[in-house]
Amino acid sequence: MTKYKSRLHKGMMDWLLFGAMAGLAFLGALCIMSAVNSVSLSNAVVRTHLIALPLGFTAFFAAWSFNYQIFDEQWKPLYGVILALLVGVLLFGTYQRGSKSWFVFPFFSMQPAEICRVLTILAAAAFLDRQGHHIRDMRTLVLLGALVLPVFGLIMLQPDFSSIVITFPALLVLLYCAGVNVFYLALVFAFAAVAGFFTVAWTYLYLHPELLDYKLLDVFFKLSDHILYMGGFVLLVAVAGYAAWWLFKQLRIFLPSFYFVLATLVVLAGFFAGVFVDHQMKPYQRKRVEAFLAPQSDPQGASYNVLQAQIAMGSGGVLGKGLFSGTQSRLGFVPEKHTDFILAVVGEELGLWGTLLVLGLYLVILWRIAVVAYTASDRYGYLVCSGIFGMFLTYMLINFGMLIGLFPVAGIPLPFISYGGSNLVSSMLALGVVQSVYARRITSG
């Protein structure tokens, strides 16, 4: 800590963090204008983004001037706001692209899930802050799970798969930094892995019905929606858990029987989460998983999008083709070019320097958030920064990873750069909170 403290000097704002954010926002605005240059609704997109930018900066400055500790004190009303927003959108929201996730007002529309991901981190950090020395207990995890489950459930009902994809890893980072027992965290991870495995495997079988000729795979596939098969599976896992306990006992390796019960429960919970997700998945989402599992199988489908995005980036070379002259984006070969695939536009028009600049600015943001976290005057500040760190890290990994073929296409925007007012405002709000932590840090004077 002293290492950071010694460098401290008086200042209300971390200018590096602010500069990186403003730089990304500026670059993003340019690329959006370029990307939609040829689209007929270009004016609408650019106009909306130019309105969202000052709104975002307003949210940033508001959060900055606000004492973040108020979120700690008032975390219960905050949690209530989250639930109210999510229930509200289910009741009064509008369908767009198959999801009921938009509030549409006369002059603008917003996605409450975007603001909720930041608020969820603030509330969860407050909850963890209160756990004190119980932080390593199982109880903490269970209670936190109970807390976020309604949030996730409501988001799933929209459904907005991508919000979960961001918020879940961010919460894991938050838990890790809060000092939760790594064994329990591993269990949570195992839960996610089991759920993910079943989802992916069933999706693959769903898209390749010819594989069901194999008896074993057929049985496996029926687990997803057949109540008898599910019961059989539950029994099987329970027996396996008992058998493992008995085996270890015979081998004279004495572990608390509690561990075996827990492991069995986690596997079962993962299985049912998988069943739930499987039933919620839309065909286009299945296609995306498919494109990731077997990119060659569908050159005109989802992997076609990734290929075209890579062609755009690759054809940009080192220096790029120049703003407003990328053929891949201008002629419509890159899909979602002003939202999820904005990086492809950056790569095509600004070249390797452009993509490295965006990557670099993101790393600067992560670095500054970490620095601010360690200078926070209280534990809550540290936890909030950790959660926000986790959120931006996830955004960066998934967005870049998708373009370079490491992740499936998840339909996730890149904050500050992509078009999308709600995302821009809530991301700037998050960094405003970080600045608020910085402004109220421990100072030597």
Next chain:
Amino acid sequence: MSAGKVTFNGRLRVLLALAGIAGAVIALRLADIQLLRHDRYLQLAERNRTQVLYQTAPRGRIFTADGKAVASNAPVFDLYYLSAGPKGEDYLHRLAGDFASHLGMTREAVLDKLQQGVKSGKAVALAENLSPKTAMALKELQLYYPGLYLIEENKRIYPYGIFASHLIGYLGSMEGDEWKNRDLSLDYRLDAKIGKNGLEKKFEKELKGSDGGVFLEVDYRGRVRSVIEDRRWRPGSDIYLTLNFDVQRAAEEGLKNSITGRGAAVALDPRTGAVLALATAPAFDPGMFVPYSDGPQPSSKRISEYNLATQGVYPPASTFKVITAIAAIEQGGFNPEKEVYCPGYYDAGSRVFKCWSVHKHDNFFDGMADSCDVYFYTLAAQTGSAAIEKTQRMFQFGQPTGIDLPGEKAGNLYGPTKRARNRSYWFIGDTLNLSIGQGELLVTPIKMAQFAAALASRGKIWRPYYLDRVVSNQTGKVLQQGKSEVLGTVDIKPSTWDLIYKALKHTVDDGTARRVKISGLDVYGKTGTAQNPHGDDHGWFMAFAGRPGEEPSLAVAVFVEYGKGGAGAAGPIAREMIKAYFGIEDKPSRRARSLRQSVLENADPAALVSDMQKIQAALQQPDGEHI
């Protein structure tokens, strides 16, 4: 919690380090995509956004030495409409009204296509394969209607049909491995036509130009956004051959109209070895292999690619008597005036060898002129087979002529040494057979022409060549130049040549080769009738000619398969070729007179029979084309 003593764990720092590592991995992969794979992706991006309306470049033309284009190109036009330009309903109606009559379509049909184009945003072909005349009219209209493009394509044509078809070859679509093995330095497209045979194949690289086209920028749905470039094609290089148009024409017509319509005729310039004519019958029209959308698909048509002139091997028969004579004269002690009595046969002791007629007393010149077998049996018996084989080797029998064409046959040299090498015996009968060019001796028609040219040039064995030059159409530079090359020289005494010349002249003036006697020319020649145990005999005719007092400038060899006789079948063809070369005009009653003359004067019974048939045919069909 209040500010005070707070301690945080180092876990966030661990994550920051992990984020740094992840950033480095991402940066490396970005560099991989944008730096290392840049060229590949740039190519893909360009391919994405461009669509080309190709304009096939004209292939290089092929000319004869006298400047006639025997392979050329004809333009055909396609009319395209690109909706990137004006597309108001009003405009389309006016356009359809003005163009319908030119395109031979109804106004509604044109309008329908135009509206399709506007709807899809793609380039639509309004009409294809338009004639140049229609295209000229459209070109003027085009000025008033932007958005219309006339695409000029070039179609290969062969104006003279079967002319030198075996030499020129033909075009076809790429099949099998041809696409995979194509020359990547040339801009081939999948539907490109390439040379499949002959010169079209051999000079594919030179003949093929580079295609032009209208390069369009299209979006992801193929809708035309703009015209990037209207690139003009560059034509291929022209090829000039040494062929003489008239001689080749005469040879082909003669062969076509010969008794069987099968054979070959070759004419060389004995001063250079240049090929003046290289004809094989039956021939084909290479034009039928250039299918365009409306024409029939000819891939199923059968043609004879077999080039008899260079690939057919037959016994040279009596034309070989010249070799026997040279061998005898060179050996010394030869008296041309010494007479041999021909009772119609030659007694070789164990076997009797027949002559084709009874000649009574013949000296050397009469023996050659009458093609008396007994005279040459006697000569060979005195000279010996070894000397005859040696002379054959001097004239490079049994070797290919070296003409730059694929698949040329070497023929077969025949003699005691060759026989000994094959571990077999040589009998006196073999010597007698050899002396009159029968037996295992085999030559190709082009070999025979080379032999005639060697006689005409007093001993120069030329490598026949047909390529005069390849000229670039862009720079006008000569890219390749044909060269005349002497493969060897026959080193015999000038007095021997004089005797041979005198004998061959006598053969034309007063012997079996009388058919090629042409006033105003010195013609030398020899007939041959190759015995064929499987059917009718083959006819040979070998001749060379020049203007009086000049060295001979034309050497001819004509072969008619199953022609029954040399003089009757092959002679008239040789005569027409010689006349064509020296530009001697026909007389009106030439046909009937020459036929009658051949009946009366030609002593070759085989030829007599065929000529009788021809006379009858000619009498029945006054307009018939037979000679």
